[in-house]
Structures are given as structure tokens and as C-alpha cells.
Amino acid sequence: MQPVVLSKSVLLAIVLAPLLGAIIAGLFGRKVGRAGAHSATILGVAASCALSCYVLWQLVAQAALPFNENLYTWFQVGGIQANVGFMVDKLTAMMMVVVTFVSLLVHVYTIGYMAEDDGYQRFFSYISLFTFSMLMLVMSNNFLQLFFGWEAVGLVSYLLIGFWFKRPTAVFANLKAFLVNRVGDFGFLLGIAGVLWATGSLDYGVVFAKATDIASRTIGIWGGSLSLFGHTWTVTAEPVVWSAATAICICLFIGAMGKSAQVPLHVWLPDSMEGPTPISALIHAATMVTAGIFMVARMSPLFELSHTALNFVLFIGATTAFWTGLMGIVQNDIKRVVAYSTLSQLGYMTVALGVSAYSSAVYHLMTHAFFKALLFLAAGSVIIGMHHEQDMRKMGGLRKYMPITYWTSLLGTLALVGTPFFSGFYSKDTIIEAAHHAANGAHATWVSQYAYYAVLLGAFVTAFYSFRLLYMTFHGKERFRDAHAEHGHGHDAHHDAHAHDGHAHDDHGHHGAHEPHESPWVVTLPLILLAIPSVLIGFFTAGPMLFGTDWAGHVKQLPFFLGAIDLEATRDTVALVGAEAWHGPIKFALHGLTAPAFLLAFTGFALATVMYWWKPELAVKARKLFALPVRVLEEKFYFDKLWIEGFAGGGVRLGKASREVDSRLIDGGVVEGSARLVDFVAGIVRRVQSGYLYHYAFAMILGLIALLAVLIRYWR
Numbered sequence: 001m002q003p004v005v006l007s008k009s010v011l012l013a014i015v016l017a018p019l020l021g022a023i024i025a026g027l028f029g030r031k032v033g034r035a036g037a038h039s040a041t042i043l044g045v046a047a048s049c050a051l052s053c054y055v056l057w058q059l060v061a062q063a064a065l066p067f068n069e070n071l072y073t074w075f076q077v078g079g080i081q082a083n084v085g086f087m088v089d090k091l092t093a094m095m096m097v098v099v100t101f102v103s104l105l106v107h108v109y110t111i112g113y114m115a116e117d118d119g120y121q122r123f124f125s126y127i128s129l130f131t132f133s134m135l136m137l138v139m140s141n142n143f144l145q146l147f148f149g150w151e152a153v154g155l156v157s158y159l160l161i162g163f164w165f166k167r168p169t170a171v172f173a174n175l176k177a178f179l180v181n182r183v184g185d186f187g188f189l190l191g192i193a194g195v196l197w198a199t200g201s202l203d204y205g206v207v208f209a210k211a212t213d214i215a216s217r218t219i220g221i222w223g224g225s226l227s228l229f230g231h232t233w234t235v236t237a238e239p240v241v242w243s244a245a246t247a248i249c250i251c252l253f254i255g256a257m258g259k260s261a262q263v264p265l266h267v268w269l270p271d272s273m274e275g276p277t278p279i280s281a282l283i284h285a286a287t288m289v290t291a292g293i294f295m296v297a298r299m300s301p302l303f304e305l306s307h308t309a310l311n312f313v314l315f316i317g318a319t320t321a322f323w324t325g326l327m328g329i330v331q332n333d334i335k336r337v338v339a340y341s342t343l344s345q346l347g348y349m350t351v352a353l354g355v356s357a358y359s360s361a362v363y364h365l366m367t368h369a370f371f372k373a374l375l376f377l378a379a380g381s382v383i384i385g386m387h388h389e390q391d392m393r394k395m396g397g398l399r400k401y402m403p404i405t406y407w408t409s410l411l412g413t414l415a416l417v418g419t420p421f422f423s424g425f426y427s428k429d430t431i432i433e434a435a436h437h438a439a440n441g442a443h444a445t446w447v448s449q450y451a452y453y454a455v456l457l458g459a460f461v462t463a464f465y466s467f468r469l470l471y472m473t474f475h476g477k478e479r480f481r482d483a484h485a486e487h488g489h490g491h492d493a494h495h496d497a498h499a500h501d502g503h504a505h506d507d508h509g510h511h512g513a514h515e516p517h518e519s520p521w522v523v524t525l526p527l528i529l530l531a532i533p534s535v536l537i538g539f540f541t542a543g544p545m546l547f548g549t550d551w552a553g554h555v556k557q558l559p560f561f562l563g564a565i566d567l568e569a570t571r572d573t574v575a576l577v578g579a580e581a582w583h584g585p586i587k588f589a590l591h592g593l594t595a596p597a598f599l600l601a602f603t604g605f606a607l608a609t610v611m612y613w614w615k616p617e618l619a620v621k622a623r624k625l626f627a628l629p630v631r632v633l634e635e636k637f638y639f640d641k642l643w644i645e646g647f648a649g650g651g652v653r654l655g656k657a658s659r660e661v662d663s664r665l666i667d668g669g670v671v672e673g674s675a676r677l678v679d680f681v682a683g684i685v686r687r688v689q690s691g692y693l694y695h696y697a698f699a700m701i702l703g704l705i706a707l708l709a710v711l712i713r714y715w716r
Contacts, residue, residue, distance in 0.1 A: 004064035006055060011067065011086050014051045014096065015135050017044040018103075022128035029121030037121035041128040042107045048131070049100035056093040066090075066563060068141055068205060079200060087141035087204055091362060091564035094545075095138040095294055098369045099287050103131040105526035106282045109377055112522035113278055113384065123163060127282060130156040134287045138294060143192045143202040146295070150188065150259065153288045154181050160279040161272045170274040177268035180643070184258015184265050191251030194219070195302075198244050208301045208566075215305045217244035249302055249309035253316075256292025260346050263320045267639050269343055270327075273335040277380030280335060281373040284342050290365045293349045297358045301566045304356065311447045314354025314438075318451035321347025323637065325461040329468070330633045333390050334379045337469045341416065342372055344458060351451050352431045355438035356571040359561050363545050364427035367538055371415035371424055374530035378409040381519040381527065382473060386480065392469065397478035401516040406474045408527040413470055415534040417463040417601050420589035423538030429588075430546055432456060432597045433581065434573035443571060459597040463604030471612035480516065539585045546574055546582075553584030 021044030025037035032040065058064040070085035088096075106127060114123055133156055137149025162174030196202055198217055199210040221240045256262070261269040269289065273280060283289065296303060296313065303309055321344050328340030345368050352361035383390055385402050399406045415424035432455050438444065439452035518524065543549040545560045569575075581591055592598050611619045623630055635641070688699075 004058055004062045006058060006064055006067040006088055008067075008069065008071070008086075010051050010055065011088060011139070012071075014048045014055070014100075015132060015139065017047045017051075018128045018131040018135065020044055022125045022132060025121050025128060026125030029125065032121075034120050037124045038107070038111055041124045042104070044128060045100060045104045045107055045131055048135070049097070049104045052093065052096035052100045055088065056090070056097050059088075059090050059093050070141070070203075074144070080196070080202070082144045082202065083142055084145055085141040086139045088139060089561075089564045091294075091297065091561050092138055094362070094366060096135065098366050099131065099134050099138065102287065102369055102373045102530075103127065103134075103282060105373070105529055106278045106377075109281075109380070109523055109526040110276075110278045112520045113380055114276060117276075119163060123160075123276065123278075126156055126160050126163070127279065130160065130279075130282065130287070134291070137291055141204050143195060143204075143207075147188070147192060150255070150291065150295075151185070153283075153291060154178070154185070154259070157272070157279075157283050157288055160283065161275040163275050163279070167274065169271075173268075173271040173274040177272050180265055180268040181258045184255050187251045187253075188255020188258075191248050191253075191255060194244065194248035194251060198248065204298070211301050211305060214245050214248065214302065215243070218242065219244050219247045221247065243306060243308070245302060245305035246308045249299070249306050250312055252299060252302070253292075253296060253309065253313055256296055256350075257316060258292075259295075260289050260292030260350070261320075261343055262292075262316045262346065262350060263323065264639060264642070266320060266324060266343055267636070267643050270336050270339045270636075273333065273339050277335065277376060277383060280339070281376035281380075284339060284372075284376070287369075289342065289346055290349070290369070293346070293353065293361055293365050296350075296353045297362050297565060300356075300358050303353070304567050304571070307443065310354050310356065311445060312354075313350060314451050315447050317347050317350025317352075317354050318447075318454035319347070320344070321351055321458045322454040322461065325458050325465065327633050327636055328465040329461065330630055331465075332392050334382060334392050334395075334469065334473060335376070335390060337392075337465060338372070338375050338379055341375070341462065341465065344462060345372065345416075348428060348431050348455055348458065351435055351455055354451065355434050355448065355573050356567045357431060357434035357574045357577075358565045358567065359546055359559070360427065360430045360434055360574050360577075362561070362565075363542070364424075364431055366545075367415070367423040367427040367534075370530050370537065371412045371534035374408060374412040374527060374534055375416065377523070377527055377530065378405050378412060381405040381523050384519045384523065385516045387516075389480065392472040394480050395473045396476045396480065397474070398516055399474040402474075402518045404518060404524045404527060408524075408531045409470060409474070411531045412534055413466045417466050417605070418459060418592075418597060419601075420592045420598065421539060421585075423534055423536065425589060425592060426538035426542035426546070426585065428459075429592050429595065429597060430542075430574065430577055432459070432595075433577040437573045437576045441573070441576075456596060456600060460600040460604040463601040464608045467605050467608035468612050471608060475613050476616060542585055542588070543582070547578035549578075549582070551585065553582055553587070 018041070021041035024032060024040040029037050059066070066087070066089035068085070068087045070083040072084040074082040074084055076082070107124070110123065110127065114120055117123065130153060133149050133152035135149075137146060137153060140146040140149060158174045158178045161177050162170045164170045192202070195207055195214075198214045199207045201207055201210070218241045221242050254265075257265045269284060272284065275283075303313070324340055324347065325344035328337050328344065331337045331340060345364070349361045349364050349368075352358070352364065382395070382398065382402065382405060385398065385405065386395060389395070411422075415422040418425045418428040432452075435448070435452040435455050438448040441448075540551045543551045543553050544557060547553070548557050548559045549555060550557065582588055611622065632638075
């Protein structure tokens with residue numbers, strides 16, 4: 001039987017359809033109008049989504065061969081060749097479906113959310129262009145195309161975060177995101193350069209085939225001698241030499257730290273909530289922030305060469321998972337709570353990468369995309385219903401006004417906290433169990449033990465801030481009435497921004513006169529469609545994608561990511577979890593009910609229930625009692641101060657000091673000083689050159705007398 005081969009034209013159509021929609025909406029937006037702009041982009045992304053599902057079906061159901069082919073040669077310099085090509089296997093196809101599906105729902109949601117925004121066509125063009133960039137990233141078969149997609153999503157995210165460019169906070173947020181990502185991208189570029197140096201190629205296939213060559217090479221990080229212009233300088237007597245694999249993988253991961261918002265390069269993501277809510281769901285839940293996770297999983301043959309690099313990944317992920325979750329506890333902006341939740345969950349994915357549970361990392365990436373996009377879009381629905389109020393302290397009791405938003409938010413929250421039988425449970429619990437095996441296995445270190453306790457305690461923190469959001473927003477006293485009475489008809493920052501742009505969303509001017517209301521169907525339909533996989537997809541896909549069985553756990557199959565993810569058999573922590581605990585989705589969930597993670601999550605839920613639903617006054621007392629820790633959390637562990645006042649401020653101060661040195665020492669001392677010296681000497685010499693003959697004769701006589709005196713003294 002002839003094997004099924006993926007069609008090159010289908011793959012091209014998947015990539016180019018969103019690009020075509022972006023061009024139509026962006027360049028011809030005025031001609032086609034609002035309806036034309038959203039129709040063109042939605043049709044493009046819908047076609048891309050349908051074809052992506054078809055490609056995944058071919059790979060899974062028809063056992064199609066993975067596609068790896070260069071389509072176009074960009075340039076060739078010596079032995080280095082840069083191509084445009086695609087590598088499409090099950091890992092890629094899964095990412096394609098997630099990206100296009102979430103993007104499609106975000107496009108539909110945007111029709112309602114941005115209905116009265118002047119930049120309607122521009123916004124649709126941006127999000128469609130973002131989808132194209134993300135597809136180029138995940139489908140690439142070489143590092144140069146990967147870097148193109150990497151930078152393209154960064155550029156479009158800059159445009160989307162600062163979409164309301166008349167707001168100073170939005171401009172600051174997009175600059176912050178752009179600059180912090182450039183820090184990570186510098187490391188990423190060094191990693192790619194290291195790959196080229198070690199293998200002589202940028203093609204994934206060639207690089208992975210030469211992985212053993214990378215393992216045998218070393219890089220002098222510091223020390224040795226430097227020869228320049230015939231001179232040799234010894235930097236230090238003891239050169240510091242690293243394994244090439246360690247240096248390259250750490251540099252590549254620094255790029256992932258920027259894109260996937262890992263500590264300390266996480267500071268841009270909470271501020272990026274200044275952009276419209278649809279991009280929060282698109283960029284910060286399903287696509288851009290998961291690019292780093294996807295990249296490390298794709299580079300698993302390289303990362304498996306260095307346990308040092310994996311321990312570095314593990315430490316950063318564990319720190320992000322627990323400590324950024326703590327920051328979410330004290331947030332009052334509904335979108336920022338969800339943003340810190342995203343940071344924490346990205347930390348979980350990174351922990352999975354660090355313990356070599358790559359399949360678990362990308363599986364959590366998939367499930368997280370659905371329920372986190374759901375929570376972001378639900379937060380946007382609340383903002384619409386509350387007439388652009390984002391402060392949870394001014395909400396409460398919205399359950400009866402917004403039933404669809406409430407029930408979908410509840411389902412998303414249950415998935416997020418890892419409730420058994422929900423999709424988030426299967427992915428998150430596998431990561432925690434994999435971290436447990438790593439902490440007690442043959443390769444256990446203090447880092448793996450720290451990571452295990454971090455993700456375990458993170459379960460408590462996640463449940464606490466998630467149900468805190470749910471109770472403050474949908475339950476309890478209707479505080480928006482108090483806010484209206486106190487503030488009259490004041491607007492929040494979001495509403496002010498729209499007013500500045502000349503298009504307030506509220507037809508009646510001020511939201512004080514309105515009851516909260518359910519959002520239109522173009523907003524609630526995506527919520528329902530995202531809630532379905534948030535509940536069900538884990539139950540049916542955990543077996544095939546994680547443990548190599550059918551969905552019920554009975555028939556052994558080939559690993560889902562076979563060929564896409566390579567790792568040492570002794571470090572396959574997911575296989576250890578499967579051998580110990582996987583006997584089908586029902587038994588796995590029942591087993592989870594007795595696991596420490598569930599007990600901690602239930603404790604977090606119970607504490608949030610007491611403090612924010614049953615006795616809300618306890619929250620006020622707790623805030624006063626723990627004033628110092630709350631202050632530290634509100635200051636985000638002072639990371640913003642470190643970056644803004646430390647690195648950025650230090651750079652400004654260094655620039656000012658340099659300017660002083662330049663103006664006073666170099667210009668004032670050397671340049672202008674030498675000019676003044678020449679002027680002084682010239683002034684003296686000018687007096688000697690008087691033009692009178694007797695002056696010259698007198699000088700000659702004095703010179704002759706001095707010369708004779710010298711001669712007489714030395715000839716005597």
C-alpha cells in the first residue's frame with residue numbers, strides 16, 4: 001500500500017491564506033469596509049484551520065509520512081544555504097490546529113469586542129498577520145525561517161499591544177515588550193550562531209543528525225589568550241571551557257525565556273494587558289508565549305545532550321511557576337489576574353521540558369490554549385458587560401446578569417486548577433508526576449526537588465487566585481452599584497482611551513446608568529466553543545498523545561510524537577508516569593483525587609471560598625495582617641524596578657555620565673584644550689615675529705652669545 005504523502009500546495013495554502021486576509025484588510029480596508037475586512041480575514045483563517053485539521057487527520061488516521069522539504073532557496077554563501085521550507089509532523093500539525101482554531105475564534109469574537117473601534121480593519125489585519133507569522137514559525141524546517149517567524153510574531157505583538165497608541169500606558173507596554181524580547185532574542189541569535197558554527201548548517205535535519213558532533217565539541221566562554229595585530233594578551237591563566245551543547249542550548253533557551261515570559265524576562269507580559277482583550281487571548285494564551293515551549297520541544301535532540309542546560313531550564317521554569325502565581329493573588333484587574341496565571345502555567349510547561357517530559361509540555365500547551373483563551377475572552381465579555389470596567393473590586397454578583405459568561409468561566413477555571421476529568425488535569429497532573437519522578441530518580445538534584453515542590457505548591461496558589469477571581473466577579477455583593485454611586489459616571493482607563501480615539505464603546509455615554517448585560521452572540525459563541533475542548537479534550541487525547549495507548553488506555557500504540565521528540569530512555573519521565581498511573585482516563589482521574597496536588601488545589605479553593613464568598617471581611621483583615629508580603633507582591637518582587645530603574649535607568653545614567661565625560665574631558669579637555677594650547681603658543685610666537693629688522697638682529701646676537709657660551713663650556 002502506497003504511503004500517504006502530505007500535499008505541498010495544501011501546506012502553502014495553510015500559511016498563505018491568513019497572509020492574504022491580512023493584506024486585504026490592511027491595504028484595502030477602506031475599500032472593502034468593515035464587513036469586507038472581517039470576512040476576508042475570517043475566511044482566510046477558517047480555511048487555514050480546516051486544512052490544518054485535515055493535515056493532522058492524515059498524519060494520525062492515515063499514517064501519512066512527515067513532510068520535510070525545502071520550497072525555495074533564499075540565498076547561498078559558500079557552504080551556507082538559507083531556505084524556505086516546511087517540516088510538518090504530528091508536533092507541528094498539533095500546533096497548527098491549536099493556533100488556527102484559537103485564532104479563528106478570536107477573529108469571530110473581535111467582531112463584537114471591537115465593533116465601535118475606529119481601527120477595526122487595522123486590528124483584523126494585525127491578528128491575521130500574526131497568525132501567518134506564527135504558522136511560519138511552527139512549520140519551519142530550519143533555524144533562519146524559525147528566527148523570521150520568531151521576530152515577526154514579536155513585531156506584530158508590538159503593534160497589537162500598542163494598538164491604542166494614544167494611550168501612554170499602551171505605548172509604554174509595547175516598548176517594554178519589544179525591548180525585553182530583544183534581550184531574549186540576542187541570546188537566541190547567539191544560540192543559532194552556535195548551531196551554525198558547530199554543524200555548518202541551519203537545517204533541522206542536518207543539525208539533529210550531527211548532534212553527536214555538537215556533544216563532542218567545547219566552547220571557551222572566557223579565558224585563554226587573544227591575538228591581535230601581532231600581539232598576544234592572556235586574559236586569564238585558567239580558561240573556562242563549556243560543552244558546546246550546554247552553551248548553545250542555554251542561549252537558545254534565553255530566547256525562549258523572552259518569548260515565553262520566564263523569570264526574569266517575564267515583566268513584559270502583565271503590562272501587555274494594555275492591548276485589546278482579543279489579543280490577550282491570541283498572543284498570551286495560545287500562540288506567541290508558547291513559541292518558546294514549542295521551540296525547546298522541537299530542539300529536544302540538542303537539549304538532551306546537556307543535563308546542565310536541562311537543569312537551568314528546570315530551575316527557571318519552577319521559579320516562574322510558583323513565584324509569578326503568587327503575584328496573581330494580589331491583583332485586582334481581571335485581565336492581569338489571568339495574565340499572571342498564564343505566566344505560572346508557562347512555568348509548568350518549562351518544568352516539563354526541564355525533566356525531559358517534552359510530550360507533557362506540549363500537551364499542556366494544547367490544553368492550556370483552550371481554557372486560557374476561554375478565560376481571557378470571558379474576562380473581555382465581563383469588561384463589555386460592565387461597560388469597560390476592569391477592576392474586580394467594582395464587580396460582584398454578575399452571575400445572574402451574565403449566565404453564559406459565568407458558566408463558561410467556571411468551566412475554564414475548573415480546567416485551569418486541574419480538576420479531575422477536565423482537560424487541564426490530565427496535562428498538569430502529568431507534569432507534576434513527572435517532576436516527582438525526576439526529584440526521586442537516578443538524575444535527581446536539588447534543582448529537581450525544588451521544582452517538584454514549586455509545582456506542587458503552585459497547585460494551591462492557582463486554585464486560590466482562580467476562585468478569588470470567580471467570586472469577586474460573579475458572586476457576592478453587587479459592588480458596581482456602590483462604584484456607580486460613588487464615582488457617578490466616571491470612566492476607567494480603557495473607556496478613556498476609546499474616548500480619546502473618538503469612539504466610546506458605550507452608546508449612552510456613561511456606564512453608571514446601566515445594568516450589566518450579557519455579551520452579544522459573536523462574543524459568547526467563541527466562549528462556548530472553547531469551553532467544550534476545555535472540558536473534554538483531555539479525557540479523549542491523554543492516552544494517545546502522552547502514554548502511547550488508545551483513549552481508553554487499553555491498546556498500546558506508537559508514541560504520538562515519535563520522530564518529533566527524541567530523548568534518552570532513562571530520562572523518559574512521562575513513560576514512568578504512564579507505567580505507574582495510567583490505566584485509562586477514568587482511573588487516572590480517580591487516582592488524581594487522592595494525589596497531593598488535588599488536595600492542595602482543594603485547600604486553595606476552600607480558602608478562597610471562605611475569604612471571598614462566605615466571609616469577605618477576612619480578606620480585608622488578611623491584607624492588613626500580611627501587609628509586608630502583600631506590598632512585596634504588589635511591587636512584583638521589585639522586578640519592574642530592577643529592569644526600569646536598574647538596567648534601563650542605569651543605562652540612562654551611564655549615558656549621562658558618558659555625555660559628561662565626552663563634553664568635559666574629551667571635548668573640553670582634549671579637543672578644546674589642545675586648541676587653547678595652540679592658541680596660547682601661537683600668541684607668544686606671534687609677539688616674537690614683530691617684522692622689525694633690529695628685533696631680529698638683537699635676537700640673532702643673543703642666540704650667537706648663547707651658542708658661544710655652550711661651545712666654550714664643552715670645549716674647555
